Amino acid sequence: MTELQKASNRRAIIILIGVCFMQAGGLGAILDAAGVFFVPVCEDLGFARAEIAFYLTCYLLGTIVAMPFVGNWISRFNINKLLTIAFTLVVIAVGLCSQYNEPWQWWISGVVYGTAGSFIFVIPGPILITNWFDKHRGIAMGVSMSFSGIGGAILSPVFTAVIQAMGWRNAYIVAAIVMAAMVLPWTAFVFKLHPEDIGLIPYGADPNKAKQNESLATNPDRPSFPGVPARSALKTVPFWAMFCVAGFVAYFAGFNSHLPGYAVSIGFDAMFGATLVTATMVGNVVEKLIIGWLNDKIGVQLTVYIQLVMVASGLFLLTVVGNNAILMYLACFLFGAQNSIYSVSIPLLTRYLFGEKDFPKLFAWTKIGTGVIGCVGPTSIAMVYDVTGSFVGAFYIGVGVAVAAAIAVTLAIKFRHTLTWQDENGNPMEPPEMSHGVSAA
16 A cells, blocks of 8 residues: 555544544434433523424425535635634524524524535535545444434433433533534634645545545546536436425434433423433434445345335334333334435435536535425424324335335336436446445446
């Protein structure tokens, strides 16, 4: 192994560790652990569940505004400044929750989570991993994205304990401090968008291509990567199918924040409810590691179907378990697969379908579906509870959403052959046929 390879591999591992912290302190803290605040805030201030949950809808609506900019800006501006400013705004929005007294104030923070947080939670992690890893990309993606689950699993009971000891207002301040400490050092000082930007090559890349890669990074007139141009892709069935997949999977995320309330609604205490979130996040972690490996072995196409079956099984099991705590943990463990679809399989499937030419743009634009479709999730789930006094109906709706997502994935893959691919120099080419999707383009 050459010195260039050794240095590149070391930096790639450091980038991987940084993405792990970003996922844990960002997505894990903001979304996966957010539900532990619902019950104490509602009980203290007299809100309905749907009122407080609407801030997660505002988060998803905020992503609609932000996503078209994320795909462009992350390639145009200094990634350290861009991500640091964005996450600082998120941290401030979390801290301000400690001072709120009206639901609309949480909604404003939700918009900040969606607009500024889109530069942290959704796009940068997968792009950094796919840029820095040529070999073992699926495993690296699975490991890094699993840390949103690890963050949620650890922080949910921690935040619950802080709420019980210090009150929910002080807990919001603690949450903001913890998040800043976990994420900002990496965004400010460590991350680089491309290894070529600092004279390195991706993990496992051929060192003989180092000079070519450096030229690609530094030459403003460099040729493009192979794939589907964004303007062409936006008019295709695979793009709109992936748009729907992203939205359907975002709908599932609405259940994460309601699991503590679900536990309380059937007679358990708040701490047990927090452990249901932990069970979901444990499933998230384990399944992301397995899914990353499966993507490398059997391909993203088959893997995503396995994930959707697990999600549907978990939601259905929640409708029949009654008060059986062990089965509730099992159901939440299975349901945790929804996080791996969102953060591992969707970016890999997008890269498989469209190649690398305009991957950041297309990945960001498909993620607009998370806001357009997913925004109804948190509030509609809460409304089902407010109207019926039970979450069972919402769980059945979730099973139907999983079926719809499987249909959309099938359409995206079926119509891949209709996409107009171009090679590095812009000439027409046939889409590469591969046994698995993680190394597309």
